[in-house]
Amino acid sequence: MTSLIYLIRKSIKNNLKELLHKPGKLILYLLLVAMIGGLAFFSNNVQPLPENLAPMFIFRGILFAFITLFVALTIMKSLSSGDVIFGMNDVNFLFVSPISSRKILLYGMMRMTRNSFYASFFILFQSSSLANFGIDFGGIILILAGFMLAMIVMSILSLIIYNLTNSSPKRKRAVKIIAILVYVPLVIYLAVSFFQTNDPIEALYQAIHSPFSSFIPIAGWVTVGVISLLSGEVVTGLLFLGLTLLVGIGLLIFLLLSKTDYYEDALVSTESDFEKRRAIAEGNINSIQSQTTKKKVKIAGTGIGGTGVTALFHKHVREVFRQNRFGFLSFASVMISGGGILAIYLIKDVTAVLQILMWVQIMLIGTGRGLQETYIHYIYLIPESSFQKIIWSNMELIIRVLMETVITFVVGGLLIGAPIFIVLASIIVYTMFSLMLIGINYLFMRYTGADISVGLLITFYYLAVIIIIAPGLVAAIIAGTMIGGMVGTVVGLLILGAWELVAGLICFALSRGVLDYCDMPVMKKA
Amino acid sequence: MIIVNDLTKRYNKLLANDHISLTVNSGELTVLLGPNGAGKSTLIKSICGLLRFKGSVTINGFDNHTADAKRILGYVPEMPALYPMLTVAEHLEFIAKAYRLEHWQEYADQLLTRFDLKDKVNKLGKELSKGMQQKVSVCCAVLPRPKVLIFDEPLVGLDPHGIREIKALIASLKQEGCALIVSTHMIDSVEEDWDTTCIMKSGKIAALCHRSSLGSGKTLEDTYFSIVEQEDQEVPK
Structure with missing residues (x-):
């Protein structure tokens, strides 16, 4: 037993020592503790009125x-x-x-x-x-x-x-x-x-x-x-x-x-x-995808369409239809749309569910094939322009997001009889938000190296999303409040959607040439 | 022809490649040797444009980041990375379409036969063993008939037949005028065909040996150990 206690004691000691040598990690932990402390303070002091409590x-x-x-x-x-x-x-x-x-x-x-x-x-x-x-x-x-x-x-x-x-x-x-x-x-x-x-x-x-x-x-x-x-x-x-x-x-x-x-x-x-x-850790994407794919795959049609850079999109089409029962819609898509529709039905508020789905999308955007493609060398070596490769390699994700959002908000909206303009504006906000997230991902790839720790990367990524969306969000809230009513909500949502599009395009512009000038990422442990 | 000029790559505090300059001519095989962590894979990835670095790399006169350079560059990574949901045949078709190749089917067929993959054409990437994946990875790299080919540990995980075929492929590509870089720990596997050996240590080129300058009766392995294990010993001229 002495040896096991020694092992535990030494592991704790060396982990603490490592923190002193990696100030970034230490700052991250301190930030986490501070965030938890802050959340504890607010949740103990700021409680909604009893009549506003959810069941x-x-x-x-x-x-x-x-x-x-x-x-x-x-x-x-x-x-x-x-x-x-x-x-x-x-x-x-x-x-x-x-x-x-x-x-x-x-x-x-x-x-x-x-x-x-x-x-x-x-x-x-x-x-x-x-x-x-x-x-x-x-x-x-x-x-x-x-x-x-x-x-x-x-x-x-x-x-x-x-x-x-x-x-x-x-x-x-x-x-x-x-x-x-x-x-x-x-x-x-x-x-x-x-x-x-x-x-x-x-x-x-x-x-x-x-x-x-x-x-x-x-x-x-x-x-x-x-x-x-x-x-x-x-x-x-x-x-x-x-x-x-x-x-x-x-x-x-x-x-x-x-x-x-x-x-x-x-x-x-x-x-x-x-x-x-x-x-x-060695960047073998096979291992990650194999965990999320069916064990037995029926190979009906074969072949890849397209020429040049469009072959990337046609390859993704072949892969998704082989992997998913519903083509572009993955299991996660079904869960998101199903959960989203159920949430709209229970909460009776499309915009509240839109907020939740946007938070979820921050985490799920990396599951798109375009971003996963950057972990394998082929996309870098294909002799086409970096911009075109990014566009065509993310086409599958854009189609998937559009399908998810249309299904979720149209069905959810119909169930509760939500105004058509709120539904349409929600679809625009969600789709543009996804586009902006893709842009932020490439921006990070362009300006961070392979040596950045995953913990720091995720923290900076979340901060970047909050900072980038903030101006659009503030403008949307101000406009929405000033106009008021359903029209105010629709105008606010459209302003947010427009800002997301602009911010996304700026991110893409700033990450120009990313596939020519970046460190190919590796899937590291946190 | 590959020209690496003053290439430096740093990971945070670690200097992975320190002011490296290297030239590989057409029809020449340069072998990268060195202990683990010497910086061989980093150098290869930098040459292929997969990492940012200081300095310059040209492929037949084109900057390595340009489409012109990529069109004539082939790369076989250390870890074969295939697409799990594509069949073997579709991997080759994808490369052919993406590189806009014409009349590629016959050559693809030859490669599949050469590497014993004919009966695996409809197998998915995720269903293949590591050795099979490596063979497909080699076929994908060679299919566009590149003028420059870079292999990172190509023989790891291969069966004897695969090893023999890759050695034969490297020899034939050299004959056809390809500029080749091969990183390996299996020194005897390149003993017959090497022209230049670049021995790396701690991110630097510790020695650059040409076959013609190797002393009589001396093997590449002797040279390697004389440099890596006896630092002060003079490099053979």
Whole structure:
């Protein structure tokens, strides 16, 4: 055990030492701490009036859906390779050492707790959204703790599932069936409630508060535990969270007692994770795309159209139609449009959903094939102008964004009977915003080198987006407020859209020749 | 012909390439040797225009960033990077279309046969092993019949047949008048065909040896170790 404590102590010490040698990283951490502190202050002091609070059942539903998503992902992972509890260095050094495998597993759990904290970190930044439900910073910490607990228990379960189902298709099928069966009563209850009430929101409310959701392992337990504690029902809260914790401890004991030789299982997941990370660090885009693509791909049509620079677009068309069931629309597109339509229906406000989708787009814009193309050398070597290569390599993304935005706002707008001009203006703002984001990405590529850290790059990128859009946003708000009413909203949105177009074009102009004068980026770890 | 003039590349505090000048004539094979971290891959990427640097690089008289230079430049990276959703045949078709090549099918067919890829033409990039990917990567680089070809560790991960074919391909390209740069750790793989060897160390050219100036009975490997492991020893003239 002394060696494991030494390992942990030294790792912490060296990480701290590294901060002193990398002031950029230190500043970033300090900024993060300051931001969290600021958010904590505001969320504790600036709360909406009780009559303006959003219904708590919506948050309960979101939390339940979110944990369910993670549970589903973990189960899918555990049926293929198991969750990653150890690093490759642990496998190489600890697994072959004379340290007890039980102690090593406990050490793995400590690593897992740390990783769960990192994965749950984003919750700390949700204070402004959570304030709408009357949740202060203490509540956010509680949500973070509940989410971490769910993730840790799922990691242990993942290892056990892999352990038990490895090389047994029947058992794998059984796990899938059990995972689905657990949710079937909830779905039936939701359907029955809908037919009885004929009101989807009432049906959702009833389903979320029913025992069919509360007693769903992990997702239901943690949700009820957290929500109960937030509502002051301490006994119920502790009961459900305690149940989750007990199950976690029980699973850990099962793992320790039933099969201490878990090395082989852990090795598979660690090695595959290590290989992916290494390939990503070496810029092998294959490894990233392979994770997001179907395993079996039917090759119907073949061939690439176009000549010269247009071949890039035709190549992307061939790729997207082979990769996605809905052509230009990816799985993420379906999720965005579906989520967007549902949000418009629930919130009854197109512009509020537009704001949310714009935030999401900042993160998703990098998934476009044009930007991913810059990680492979071919686009740099094609003997055509840099500008034309950028235009044609991003055509697929522009078409995709247009399709997503038209589907989301037209369908959402029709459902709530939103004015046509608001819908059209929202489509323009979202599309132009995406164009501006592409421009900002190339601008960053043009003026930052391959040696900039990912953390700094992301921070600067977010700051740049905020700074660049700010003038247009201010002008839109002023114009919208001065004119007032629906006309004011439409004019404000059009001003914002026009500014995004101008800002985007300026970014493209400033990043002129980017593919001739930049460092080819590599997919680095944070 | 490749002319590298006073090329310097810096990553933050790390000086990866320090004032490098190098000329590779048409029909000449220059081998880049050096320990890990010597700056070979950085030099290659800079020559191919994939990195920003100080200094200049010309390809047959054209600045390496121009379309004229790119039209006659081929590059085989260390890590083969294929498109997961394109078949082997489509990779070649894409290159042919993007480079506006004419009558390329016959040559593509020859390359696929040469590298044992004929039965893999309908396989997707993501379905290929690393060695297969490397072979496709070589075919893509050679298809536009470039006048300058740069290989970064081309033999890593290849089977014996693949190694033999790449060695033969390099020899034939040299015969046809191509200017070639090959970076490798497998010194014996280029022993037969090399003209100039550029031994790099700590971002600098530690020695530039010409085959004609190599002492009798001395191999390239002897020269390499004499320079890399005994710094003070005089470079053979």
